[in-house]
Amino acid sequence: MQYITPLWPAFPEIFLLAMACVILIADLFIRDENRGLTYFLTQLTLAGCAALTWVTASNEPVHTFSGMFVGDLMSDVLKLVTYFGVISILVYARDYITLRGMFRGEFFALTLFATLGLMVMISANHLLTLYLGLELLSLSLYAMVALQRDSAQATEAAMKYFVLGALASGMLLYGMSMIYGAAGSLEVTRIAGVIADDGAKNVVLVFGLVFLAAGIGFKLGAAPFHMWLPDVYHGAPTAVTLFIGSVPKLAAFAFVIRLLVQALGVEEIQAHWQQMLAVMAVLSLIVGNITAIAQTNIKRMLAYSTISHMGFLLIGICAGGLNGYASGMFYAVVYVLMSLGAFGMILLLSRQGFEAENLDDFRGLNHRSPWYAFLMLLLMFSMAGVPPTVGFYAKFAVLQAIVEAGHVWLAVIAVIFSLVGAFYYLRIVKLMYFDAPEDTTPITPRGDAQWLLSVNGLAVLAFGIFPQPLMALCASAILASL
Amino acid sequence: MSFQTFIFYFLSTVLVISALGVITARNPVHAALLLVLAFFTSSGLWLLLQAEFLAITLVLVYVGAVMVLFLFVVMMLDINIARLREGFWKYLPMGGVVALLLVVEMGMILTSRSVGFGDVPQPPPLPSNLSHTKELGRLIYTEYVYPFEIAAVILLVAIVAAIALTLRKRKLDKYMDPATQIAVQRKDRVRVVSMASEARLDADSAASAEKPADATAGKESKPA
Numbered sequence: 001m002q003y004i005t006p007l008w009p010a011f012p013e014i015f016l017l018a019m020a021c022v023i024l025i026a027d028l029f030i031r032d033e034n035r036g037l038t039y040f041l042t043q044l045t046l047a048g049c050a051a052l053t054w055v056t057a058s059n060e061p062v063h064t065f066s067g068m069f070v071g072d073l074m075s076d077v078l079k080l081v082t083y084f085g086v087i088s089i090l091v092y093a094r095d096y097i098t099l100r101g102m103f104r105g106e107f108f109a110l111t112l113f114a115t116l117g118l119m120v121m122i123s124a125n126h127l128l129t130l131y132l133g134l135e136l137l138s139l140s141l142y143a144m145v146a147l148q149r150d151s152a153q154a155t156e157a158a159m160k161y162f163v164l165g166a167l168a169s170g171m172l173l174y175g176m177s178m179i180y181g182a183a184g185s186l187e188v189t190r191i192a193g194v195i196a197d198d199g200a201k202n203v204v205l206v207f208g209l210v211f212l213a214a215g216i217g218f219k220l221g222a223a224p225f226h227m228w229l230p231d232v233y234h235g236a237p238t239a240v241t242l243f244i245g246s247v248p249k250l251a252a253f254a255f256v257i258r259l260l261v262q263a264l265g266v267e268e269i270q271a272h273w274q275q276m277l278a279v280m281a282v283l284s285l286i287v288g289n290i291t292a293i294a295q296t297n298i299k300r301m302l303a304y305s306t307i308s309h310m311g312f313l314l315i316g317i318c319a320g321g322l323n324g325y326a327s328g329m330f331y332a333v334v335y336v337l338m339s340l341g342a343f344g345m346i347l348l349l350s351r352q353g354f355e356a357e358n359l360d361d362f363r364g365l366n367h368r369s370p371w372y373a374f375l376m377l378l379l380m381f382s383m384a385g386v387p388p389t390v391g392f393y394a395k396f397a398v399l400q401a402i403v404e405a406g407h408v409w410l411a412v413i414a415v416i417f418s419l420v421g422a423f424y425y426l427r428i429v430k431l432m433y434f435d436a437p438e439d440t441t442p443i444t445p446r447g448d449a450q451w452l453l454s455v456n457g458l459a460v461l462a463f464g465i466f467p468q469p470l471m472a473l474c475a476s477a478i479l480a481s482l
Numbered sequence: 483m484s485f486q487t488f489i490f491y492f493l494s495t496v497l498v499i500s501a502l503g504v505i506t507a508r509n510p511v512h513a514a515l516l517l518v519l520a521f522f523t524s525s526g527l528w529l530l531l532q533a534e535f536l537a538i539t540l541v542l543v544y545v546g547a548v549m550v551l552f553l554f555v556v557m558m559l560d561i562n563i564a565r566l567r568e569g570f571w572k573y574l575p576m577g578g579v580v581a582l583l584l585v586v587e588m589g590m591i592l593t594s595r596s597v598g599f600g601d602v603p604q605p606p607p608l609p610s611n612l613s614h615t616k617e618l619g620r621l622i623y624t625e626y627v628y629p630f631e632i633a634a635v636i637l638l639v640a641i642v643a644a645i646a647l648t649l650r651k652r653k654l655d656k657y658m659d660p661a662t663q664i665a666v667q668r669k670d671r672v673r674v675v676s677m678a679s680e681a682r683l684d685a686d687s688a689a690s691a692e693k694p695a696d697a698t699a700g701k702e703s704k705p706a
Contacts, residue, residue: 010517010628017635024642065628106646113639120632132632143643149650262499 009062009071012052012079013119019045020112027105027299035103036454039094042108043087050083059480063125067187070125074257074481076330077473078122078250081200085247086115091452093239095445099235102147108148109127114243122253122259127176127186127200130451134172134219137251138165141244141311145236150472157235164228172215178208179263191263205264206272210381213276223283224308230295233303238350238357241299242343245306246336249313253332256317257325270277271322277314282413284311289421299357300413301424302342305383308421309335312398319401319471325482327397333393334382341379341456345372348453362428364437372443373432375457382460384406384425385418392464397471426465491547492532497523510556518549535614 008015022044026039035277053076061072090111124130134372142165159334176186182204183191195205217225233241260273288308295301313335316328349356349372357361366373382391395418399411445453463470500519507513521544527539622630 001518022640067625068624068628104646106642108640110639110646113635113642116635126629128626128629129632132636136632136636136639139639139643143639143646146647192545203591203594207588 003075005064005066006058009058009064010069010123012049012054013116013123015051015052016116016119017047020046020109020226021117021308023112024105024109027109028319030105037088038105038108039103042112043090045112046083046087046090049119049296050080053079053083056144061481062178062442063189066127067189068126068382069122069123069262070188072477072481073303074125075254075479076180076327077425077477078254078306079119081333082115082118082122082247082250085250085340086111086243086454087263088241088340088344089239089246091449092340093242093348094449096185096347096350097237097241100148101238102117102239107144107147110140110144111243114144115247118247118251122241124254125188127179127188127263128257129173130258131169131176133167133251137248141240141248141478144240144243148237149241151237153235155239160235161232161416167226167257168215168218171211171218175208175211175213175215178204178211182208187265188258195264195269205269209264209269209273209274210269210349213273213280216252216256216259217280219255220249220310220314221307222280222314223287223307224280225305226287229307230300230303233302233306234297238299238343238347238355242340242347245302245343246339249306249310249335252334253313253329257329257478257481260317261325265482273316274320278407278410281311281314281318281410284308284314285414285417286482289417289424291419292424295424296359297430298355298359301359302339305421305424306339308417309383311417312395314403314412317392318407318410319398319405321401321405322482323397323401323404323476323479325478326471327394328422329474330471331381331394331398333474337381337456337460337463338382338391341453341460344449344453344456345376345379349383349443349445350373350448351441359428359431360438362431363435363439368440369443371454373454376432377429377437377462378457380425380428382464385421386420387463388461390460390467393464393471394465445458486530490527493523493526493530497527509552514549514556515550518545521545533614535618536634556581 019041023038023041026041027290030037049137056071057073057076058071059073061070063070087159090108094103095106100128114137117135117140120129120133120136124133140418142158142162145161146155147155155478179191180186182202183194185191185194214225216222217227221229233245236244260270260277264270264273280424288306292301292304292308295304309331313328315330316324318324319327345358349361352396362376365376378389382389385391385392400412402411404407442469497520500516500523503516504513507516521540525537525545526539528534528540625696
């Protein structure tokens with residue numbers, strides 16, 4: 001047995017952990033008026049992680065820590081997108097959290113720990129590390145939701161999130177213990193080997209799979225396990241909602257790929273989980289798109305829109321094969337880009353004592369700021385899947401994969417409910433362009449947030465016109481990892 | 483029935499009864515004490531499986547530390563159990579039906595013939611001089627060092643979260659820092675202002691205004 005493991009594949013994780021501890025300590029010695037230094041250090045840490053991930057990236061999968069950690073192209077790509085996402089979140093959220101008294105060291109430390117949890121999940125090759133990464137992420141998020149202590153709404157959201165999250169973790173652990181009982185190992189590659197050798201006749205395996213699917217459904221926020229999502233999105237401070245609603249979906253995608261595809265990807269087992277995922281996908285599309293119509297709060301509306309997007313993501317994974325998984329990964333990345341933009345817009349329109357979270361707050365945005373209205377138009381078109389934005393291409397790739405896999409009925413349902421969903425996205429466009437503004441306060445966000453939001457909005461358009469490089473990257477990442 | 487089997491069934495019965503007692507007891511102190519009993523019997527079950535490290539840890543950590551703390555909390559806080567139980571009977575039928583369905587379904591799967599529990603061979607008995615503590619220590623610091631470190635980070639997050647959520651600076655803090663009290667200087671407390679002298683209006687008002695005018699002349703006391 002090899003005791004001295006190569007540490008270099010995990011350098012980004014090690015660096016992030018060390019820096020998170022440094023920031024935690026350094027913050028104690030920083031005065032309130034210099035709190036910007038903590039912010040700057042946090043951004044620098046994330047940039048450093050990106051550089052390290054770039055340097056240590058390798059085409060061949062590298063295993064270390066006794067096979068518990070894997071560094072492959074998929075993990076590198078997903079991690080880089082995660083860093084980009086977290087950096088943007090902090091830029092968008094800076095003004096918002098300053099005005100609401102959350103611009104404290106703990107916010108940054110918890111953000112970094114949550115990011116570490118995401119990275120651990122993305123690179124996990126062992127059910128134990130998958131679970132621990134998930135818990136690290138969830139615990140940090142529960143605390144971040146409750147950080148606004150005097151808000152009853154935020155406390156309630158944190159409580160709901162905590163209780164349901166614990167329930168989901170219990171399900172997941174129960175399923176994992178069944179898998180361990182059937183396969184005799186927790187390592188992803190070894191489970192796959194055992195199942196391939198023994199055949200998949202074991203009922204215990206499928207029994208555990210049911211619990212795993214339920215746990216994954218909870219964490220992704222797919223119907224019928226979606227109940228926590230609207231309340232948590234609504235109750236949490238928007239800066240935290242931005243976090244919950246964006247980057248964790250990348251890790252959730254990696255979770256599904258590692259657990260279902262890499263460990264339980266044998267054809268007979270695959271048929272079982274494909275059925276479960278298909279049911280969850282269809283329910284998510286129906287519940288998400290129809291309930292979103294009735295919402296007047298844009299955070300709740302985006303929560304239901306997340307549910308429907310997760311339905312699409314699951315359809316991509318259901319399709320299976322290189323095309324299916326690649327389209328799923330593409331969808332996850334694009335979803336993160338879109339939700340960053342949409343929640344970032346809510347953050348930028350908010351100001352002291354005012355949350356731009358109702359649909360009416362978007363009324364007549366075109367008169368107040370034509371550029372913001374245009375960016376929001378791009379983001380909403382992309383979420384609805386209108387060409388030439390990238391949302392169209394993401395949906396198109398998923399549908400193509402599922403039709404190729406022979407499940408035409410799933411594609412038909414997805415298209416029908418995307419049409420239903422287009423209604424509530426276009427309603428925002430209508431409010432912005434054809435209604436008179438109720439609120440004429442000038443919009444004055446920070447310069448960097450303004451620039452980043454513009455880049456984010458235009459990226460949705462640019463990737464829509466030239467989707468090929470990103471799609472090719474996703475395809476080669478999946479190819480290198482499977 | 484061998485003696486071991488007898489012990490197993492005895493401990494299991496006590497465990498199930500005490501666990502049921504935990505959730506049905508009306509008095510929270512009784513519930514906590516029954517939970518102690520449940521932990522104790524389950525540590526006996528661990529011993530039967532030759533997992534002495536787990537058994538001892540369960541008693542030391544859960545019974546010794548966690549449950550004692552819990553008992554303190556229960557005794558110190560006045561928990562209104564009647565309010566916690568509100569709606570129990572209202573939700574019981576629905577919850578009971580769901581739970582029953584789950585149990586029946588799981589039972590049907592786990593007792594089906596193809597489940598393959600019979601194929602699992604009995605683990606070979608361990609040599610009596612095998613030390614679990616040593617083995618666990620070796621594994622945790624070699625093979626499982628990565629998850630071990632992550633678990634440590636999770637505990638750190640729990641500490642950070644607990645402090646961030648509960649520590650607050652009160653406005654009327656009585657906290658004093660002796661060092662700053664001693665280091666205080668005259669210029670921190672008193673500000674000397676130079677003012678142009680003012681002419682008296684008349685003799686009467688001057689006499690009455692003389693004293694306070696003297697006291698504040700050129701000086702302005704600043705609240706500390």
